[in-house]
Amino acid sequence: MLKPAEHTITAKNLTKTFGDFTAVDAITFEVKKGEIFGFLGANGAGKTTAIKMLCGLSSPSSGEANIAGFDIYKQPEDIKKNIGYMSQHFSLYGDLTVEENIRFYAGIYGLKSTEIKERSVALIKELGLENYAKRFVAELPLGWKQKLAFSIAIIHNPKIVFLDEPTSGVDPITRRQFWGMIYSAAAKGITVFVTTHYLDEAEYCDRVSIMVDGEMRDLDTPTALRTKYNLPTMNDVFLHMAVRSKRSE
Amino acid sequence: MVEFHNINKSYGENEAVKDVSFSVGEGELFGLIGPDGAGKSTLFRILTTVLLADSGNVLFNGKDVVADYKYIRENVGYMPGKFSLYQDLSVTENLKFFATIFNTTIDENYELIKDIYQQLEPFGNRKAGALSGGMKQKLALSCALIHKPKVLVLDEPTFGVDAVSRKEFWDMLKSLKAKGVTILVSTPYMDEAELCDRIALIQKGRILDINTPKGIVEQFERQLFIVSNVAIYPALQALENNPATQNAYSFGQEIHVYADEITSANAIKQVLENGGLKNPEVSVGTPNIEDCFMDLMVRGNLEESAHA
Structure with a gap:
């Protein structure tokens, strides 16, 4: 049944338990090709556990899912080859140069060496990093690092890119430029799956889901959610839903 | 009460803080607002005597943070950005440890931390490393307060914290302020600026503006x-x-x-x-604070982007 044509992610009753604790509780949803999908939830709501399953890093306890055309149980390695991932915490190697990071990740993602050269030059130009190509990534300001990390996460043209709090701590102008990059990736057909604590960014998503206590409590366009709860912003919607969390930290 | 005078600090070629001066009055809730890498932590570390400035000086109650570092340490509570408690000590052991270092006891200053620490007491025997993010934060705050400091310095206490817990944390700060504690807090979240008495907007080691949140907005x-x-x-x-x-x-x-x-x-x-x-x-x-911040960044040519 889970044979997606238009959908790059389909999950049905996806569940993960650790002992008697249900971290992710039967979540069911679909994400369309080229969609920007916001994945919101309070700390401890189960977001990280869910993302680990969707990336093929952690096997579900029960339920079904198809990611980028591959089965979550049988083909986790194929999933990994067809997705990109970046987070605030793990992104690039600080003691490799900009060029070396690009070459390293492009190699890991299986690009040919001629392709790597071409894309590396194009990418450095696109980001305006010509003068920094041979500098250590650790020396770059955070905003540049995050833009570079995102470009590298999609260097192999994956079907889906997972972004885990990509803009945390980034200055407000760079944060908006980063979203410009997200829009253009989505326009190229890459599905974007993104988490954030900046709730204005929830408004930039095509659809937003809200996790509470391991469950996906709601899923819709930002406009539909605001209308449904009769609240002016996504920040208010999030606070309204998340304060009713039973899972105390 | 706290005065920064012409502080400069570089790490190699990187000028982390450039000629920064500002002061914070007694009982104030003062916010240092800016992104990662703006110089917020550097300023706080100089104030709390764990880092030396290249030039300039910081005074606390008229005493120099370098010459009178012992006085500063006795009277300042510091919660660093990274979780800095002992992960394999329990909740109670951590608090006891910090109380002992400062020659006091939990009982003596219990009143100050009561509201915060009560939420942790059911988990008193749990190791600090096994606590959730929100709980760790509450324990770190309790430990920073246990010697009843005159000033509390909080480095990005809400970084990576969800909107609900952030709101809770700011409520705690408000009630500490009501008890007379002077608070210096840093944050990358512009919406938190409105909750401070006065704020300094900081980017690339330079202060863009210092004022009340209302004053900043009026100057747009x-x-x-x-x-x-x-x-x-x-x-x-x-x-x-x-x-x-x-x-x-x-x-x-x-x-x-x-x-x-x-x-x-x-x-x-x-x-x-x-x-x-x-x-x-x-x-x-x-305009809101974020508008002001971005406009000042553009005017000062302080964007990070290579394209700018």
């Missing part, structure tokens, strides 16, 4: 227009293509345009319609 020098009822990304592109409206930034469902020459909403509407957008709505708006 351009005309702010709010665009709505448009698809955000195409509308941004249309605005950015026109030099008169190029300072356009998304704010959730809206776009804020900072204009100098254009003074009417109709002119902005025209730019959008020329860009192919149908029925845009444009009104004159009031």
Whole structure:
């Protein structure tokens, strides 16, 4: 049944338990090709556990899912080859140069060496990093690092890119430029799956889901959610839903 | 009560803090607002005697943080950005440890931490490393307060914390302030600026402005227009293509345009319609702290982007 044509992610009753604790509780949803999908939830709501399953890093306890055309149980390695991932915490190697990071990740993602050269030059130009190509990534300001990390996460043209709090701590102008990059990736057909604590960014998503206590409590366009709860912003919607969390930290 | 005078600090070639001066009054809740790498932690570490400035000096109650470092340590509570408690000591052991170091006991200053620590007491025997993010934060705050400091210095206490827990944390700060504690807090979240008595906006080691949140907003020098009822990304592109409206930034469902020459909403509407957008709505708006921060960044040419 889970044979997606238009959908790059389909999950049905996806569940993960650790002992008697249900971290992710039967979540069911679909994400369309080229969609920007916001994945919101309070700390401890189960977001990280869910993302680990969707990336093929952690096997579900029960339920079904198809990611980028591959089965979550049988083909986790194929999933990994067809997705990109970046987070605030793990992104690039600080003691490799900009060029070396690009070459390293492009190699890991299986690009040919001629392709790597071409894309590396194009990418450095696109980001305006010509003068920094041979500098250590650790020396770059955070905003540049995050833009570079995102470009590298999609260097192999994956079907889906997972972004885990990509803009945390980034200055407000760079944060908006980063979203410009997200829009253009989505326009190229890459599905974007993104988490954030900046709730204005929830408004930039095509659809937003809200996790509470391991469950996906709601899923819709930002406009539909605001209308449904009769609240002016996504920040208010999030606070309204998340304060009713039973899972105390 | 706390005075920073012309502080400079570099790490190699990187000028982390450049000629920064400001002061914080007794009982104030003072916010240092800026992104990662702006120099916030460096300033706090110099104040709390764990880092030396290259030049300039910091005074606390008239005493120099270098010469009188013992006095500073006795009277300042510091919660660093990274979780710095002992992960394999229990909740109670951590608190006892910090109380002992400062020659006091939990009982002696219990009143100050009561509201916060009570939420942790059911987990007294749990190892600190096994606590959730929110709980760790509460324990770290309790430990920073256990010697009843005159000033509390909090480095990005809400970083990476969800909106609900952030709100809770600020409620705790408000009640500490009511008990007379002076608080210096740093944050990358611009919306938290409004909760401070006064704020310093900081970017690339330089102070952009210092004032009350209201004062900062009042000094916004351009005309702010709010665009709505448009698809955000195409509308941004249309605005950015026109030099008169190029300072356009998304704010959730809206776009804020900072204009100098254009003074009417109709002119902005025209730019959008020329860009192919149908029925845009444009009104004159009031800026928020984030608007002010971005405008000051652009004026000071302090953007991070290589394209700028």
